[in-house]
Amino acid sequence: MSVPVVALVDVGRRFEVGGAVVNALAGVDLVISPGEMVAILGTSGSGKSTLLNVLGCLDRPSSGEYRLDGEDVATLDDDALAGLRNARLGFVFQSFNLLPRTSALDNVALPLFYGRHRPGSDPLVQARIALERVGLGDRLHHHPNQLSGGQQQRVAIARALVTEPSLLLADEPTGNLDSHTTVEVMVLLQSLHAEGKTIILVTHERDVAMYCQRAITLADGRIVRDDSVSQRSAEVDLVRLDAERLA
Amino acid sequence: MTMLRLVQMALGSLRRHVGRSLLTILGVVIGVASVVVMVAIGKGAEAAVNAKIAGLGTNLVVITPGAAAGAGVSGGAGSMDSLTIDDVRKLTQESVEAPLITPVIQTFSMAVAGKNNWRTSIYGVDVSYFEIRRWNISSGRVLDETDVRNSRKVCLLGATVAQVLFGGDDPVGKTLRLRGVPLEVVGLLETKGQTAEGNDQDDVTLVPYTTVRSRMAGRQFIAQILMSARSESAVPAAMREARAILREAHGLSTRAEDDFTVRDQGQIAAAAKGASEVMTTLLLAVASVSLVVGGIGIMNIMLVSVTERTREIGIRRALGARRRDVLLQFLVEAVVLSGVGGILGAGLGMAVTALVGRLTGWATVVTADSVVVALAFSFGVGVFFGWAPARRAAALDPIEALRSS
Secondary structure, three states, X not given: OOOOOEEEEEEEEEEEEOOEEEEEEEEEEEEEOOOOEEEEEOOOOOOHXXXXXXXXXXXXXXXXXXXXXXXXXXXXXXXXXXXXXXXXXXXXXXXXXXXXXXXXXXXXXXXXXXXXXXXXXXXXXXXXXXXXXXXXXXXXXXXXXXXXXXXXXXXXXXXXXOOOOOEEEEEOOOOOOOHHHHHHHHHHHHHHHHOOOEEEEEEOOHHHHOOOOEEEEEEOOEEEEEEEOOOOOHXXXXXXXXXXXXX | OOHHHHHHHHHHHHHOOHHHHHHHHHHHHHHHHXXXXXXXXXXXXXXXXXXXXXXXXXXXXXXXXXXXXXXXEEOOOOOOOOOOHHHHHHHHHHOOOOOEEEEEEEEEEXXXXXXXXXXXXXXXXXXXXXXXOOOOEEEEOOOOHHHHHOOOOEEEEOHXXXXXXXXXXXXXXXXXXXXXXXXXXXXXXXXXXXXXOOOEOOOEEEEEHXXXXXXOOOOOEEEEEEEEOOOHHHHHHHHHHHHHHHHHHOOOOOOOOOXXXXXXXXXXXXXXXXXXXXXXXXXXXXXXHHHHHHHHHXXXXXXXXXXXXXXXXXXXXXXXXXXXXXXXXXHHHHHHHHHHHHHHHHHHHHHHHHHHHHHHOXXXXXXXXXXXXXXXXXXXXXXXXXXXXXXXHHHOOHHHHHHOO
């Protein structure tokens, strides 16, 4: 059996807010294998964001163990975590988080400039390839404000892919998009999954979770459900939506 | 991330805010420009002083009346009429080290020629004056032995006096009146320009000293005795000798202080240089203040920029930027800002210097080191004032930064 991409053992994360202790995560056990497409569901305050920050190496657990690709994250210092985010993780945010007044190409190339082990490859060439992969080969020099929401999220996905990470972390990737664009982005994510990418998708929409293979539900900092999902084809939905629109 | 990439990134981010960036660097531009201009003017003045001193001749020894308080500062010419024509005669007879000697008897008078008149300095001098001062004529002739021996009513004019009294005409052969005495103009002196102190050296009329003494009424005094030592190395000996001769002539006891001052060009040069150096330093201090003010402006804007770009910092951290990458990014931005300001300032400074030189006629010298120092200083300002904002940016928590709007 291959090494899990994510292995959480009894992970807790405590915050002290004005003297009171808040257990945002209270003992989470979770294993995600390579090639899985997982949705993390939960209401606000369920610990979704904290879990995402821990998974994304932006935050460290207060207790328990987190292994990313088999590497114990708790022992790493700030710089090493930055290196891990750069090399192993790709982030996709709800609000796209592209650098304003910066071309799509430069936005996508950005993580490559923080990389420390890719000699001999031209970041701008790699960025162009990544943009072509998400279908934006003709928008290389557009700035974010010249792109639609769906296009901006594609740029963000290209940026997350460009370093060939082991794990794609998407935080409400469709939260700012209309239903049609939502399905378009899910088509893209499903095609990446089909190529073998491991994807974790945090959402509060059951509809979006239906496009994944597995749905984990979080409440009060604990995993309360872990269901396998019969994955819906976003492509089929898109065809249906387009047909309805024409009718 | 390579330094080249950092600089490219900084330029890109500054280009996105062109107007603000230009306003921000204005302080540094003005600071560097004023440093360059001030130093250029100061150095120009110094060079002018040096040229004048070299033009006076390095063998020159100047004796002035009155006791001196210190090097180059006399008690005021004429405040004591302690030099007499007998002193001059005695020096001429006894000095071995200084073969050329002339008194400079000074008086002031209205010079009148036709309808024109002009109040000018009149110097009564001996024939050796021209050689001692290395002053040539542009037309006519210099004074000769006969002029002096016979107290002839002749004179030479400086360029300024000639211009005022005779316009553009060659004054040689014409007549002017000084204190009612008609004098024939026999020569026109070459233009000397201003002294380092700004006195017009060409506003002068030279007359045989015997003529001043015997034919002109009114107050007159020996302002200077000028001597030329045999050689530059003989200057100290000539000074000692002149002092001994004059002390004897004035009957000074061994304890009495000199009632005259003997100076050479070195001391005069030191005094003039000292003055212009003090001036340069003061100007430079004022200019440096504006550089510091410019630096504070950069710090201000960088702090604003860090606050505005908190989200960008969060994004970069999420994508793998380490704290030091963020620190370096903002530091390089501050340095590029002040560096661009420095380069623009150096250019502006050189342009202004050229303009000042043209408009005022002052000698100005833009030295390479003033430009290099000003540029280095502006880069230093960027590092110094960019440090605090860059630290603040690097210290941001990535989660908080991503959450900011």
